[in-house]
Amino acid sequence: MKRFSITAVLAAALVSAGCQPVPVDEPAWFAGTFEEALASAQSRGTMLLLDFYSPT
Amino acid sequence: MVALKLVPRKNEADKELFQRFRATGYPTLLFLTPDGEELDRFGDFMPPDDFLAAIDRIEAGDTFFARLARLNENPGNFELLELVHEGLMVREDFPEVFSRISAFQAANPDLDPDPSMPLLQESLMYQHSWLYWGAGSFYRNHWEDEIPEIEEPLAAPSLMALIEEKLPEMPRADQAERLRLARSDDAEKILDMMSDVNLSPDVMFSNARFAFDNGFYDRAADLYAKWFETVEDPPAGDLNQAAWNLFLSRTDLEQATVIARAAYALDAGPSVADTLARLLYVTGSTEEAIEIEHKAAAEAEGEEAEGYAEVVERMQMGEDMVDRPRFDSYPD
Numbered sequence: 001m002k003r004f005s006i007t008a009v010l011a012a013a014l015v016s017a018g019c020q021p022v023p024v025d026e027p028a029w030f031a032g033t034f035e036e037a038l039a040s041a042q043s044r045g046t047m048l049l050l051d052f053y054s055p056t
Numbered sequence: 057m058v059a060l061k062l063v064p065r066k067n068e069a070d071k072e073l074f075q076r077f078r079a080t081g082y083p084t085l086l087f088l089t090p091d092g093e094e095l096d097r098f099g100d101f102m103p104p105d106d107f108l109a110a111i112d113r114i115e116a117g118d119t120f121f122a123r124l125a126r127l128n129e130n131p132g133n134f135e136l137l138e139l140v141h142e143g144l145m146v147r148e149d150f151p152e153v154f155s156r157i158s159a160f161q162a163a164n165p166d167l168d169p170d171p172s173m174p175l176l177q178e179s180l181m182y183q184h185s186w187l188y189w190g191a192g193s194f195y196r197n198h199w200e201d202e203i204p205e206i207e208e209p210l211a212a213p214s215l216m217a218l219i220e221e222k223l224p225e226m227p228r229a230d231q232a233e234r235l236r237l238a239r240s241d242d243a244e245k246i247l248d249m250m251s252d253v254n255l256s257p258d259v260m261f262s263n264a265r266f267a268f269d270n271g272f273y274d275r276a277a278d279l280y281a282k283w284f285e286t287v288e289d290p291p292a293g294d295l296n297q298a299a300w301n302l303f304l305s306r307t308d309l310e311q312a313t314v315i316a317r318a319a320y321a322l323d324a325g326p327s328v329a330d331t332l333a334r335l336l337y338v339t340g341s342t343e344e345a346i347e348i349e350h351k352a353a354a355e356a357e358g359e360e361a362e363g364y365a366e367v368v369e370r371m372q373m374g375e376d377m378v379d380r381p382r383f384d385s386y387p388d
Binding site for chain 1: 057058059060061062063064065066069070073074077079082083084085086087088089090091092095114115
């Protein structure tokens with residue numbers, strides 16, 4: 001069954017949701033812990049998206 | 057939006073977050089407020105446009121919890137029930153699912169047909185699969201872990217009766233046999249909730265799969281045949297799954313081959329080709345089967361390609377196809 005790449009979907013969604021476009025070799029994911037990501041979301045007053053995934 | 061990727065199977069802190077947020081599987085996408093309060097969650101892959109629309113909806117305040125609050129105000133609203141039901145299923149919150157459906161039915165006692173029945177059946181199928189998957193794990197683990205209390209186990213009265221009878225203390229061979237029987241009994245009750253006629257193609261498809269998963273192979277074949285007759289523009293993946301299940305159970309192979317050819321016409325990728333090739337092989341079209349399986353092996357990569365190459369060899373040697381449905385060996 002065809003599946004969409006969640007990474008590609010999220011990347012498109014993040015850009016659409018107002019995230020800064022990033023170079024292709026720099027993923028749009030937050031680099032840091034949950035606490036740091038939450039602090040970043042709080043300081044920017046923006047939503048936090050957690051993606052729990054399991055690498056195949 | 058700040059986005060964070062978490063890998064609970066590789067990282068203890070991520071595992072703790074997975075448990076804290078009561079995630080139920082992979083993927084789980086969780087949208088939180090800047091203060092860390094949950095707004096909404098998704099438990100499946102979705103096409104890009106749907107995902108973007110979901111983000112817009114959440115940002116506009118139409119979240120799962122907002123919908124839940126609206127349903128509290130208006131428990132008889134089916135549109136809201138459907139939306140909330142989806143969110144509750146992602147959370148595997150079965151007691152809440154059953155309670156909301158019951159409240160809907162109480163608010164609409166005279167509806168015929170009752171639109172909540174397919175939702176109830178879907179929820180029971182999910183809970184049934186979940187409980188018997190769990191029971192199989194406990195059995196394989198020799199009941200080392202304590203059996204947890206199950207809230208509202210509506211989908212599995214026979215399993216609950218077995219646990220009451222102290223299933224873990226029965227002889228091992230009896231345990232397996234009794235579990236399989238209980239699983240079938242409970243599944244049949246759920247399938248019988250609604251007649252197999254006049255179902256929508258989507259419901260027919262999910263019922264066919266549930267019938268197949270629980271050993272009702274003839275019933276699954278009938279449902280797949282009816283589904284194939286009535287469905288409009290089915291995706292190759294659904295066609296392939298139907299054909300594959302019919303192949304595994306060796307039921308209605310002629311119909312299965314027609315369905316597999318329809319899938320192959322839409323998508324000649326390796327997994328679809330493999331299904332068609334195996335069906336052709338077991339129905340005696342060996343030459344065409346080997347040709348198509350060869351293509352599958354050539355187009356696939358890595359272990360998948362090796363697997364298909366082995367199937368080609370088995371076909372060339374005239375060996376039997378050995379794959380069988382998982383139910384046949386449940387709970388082992």
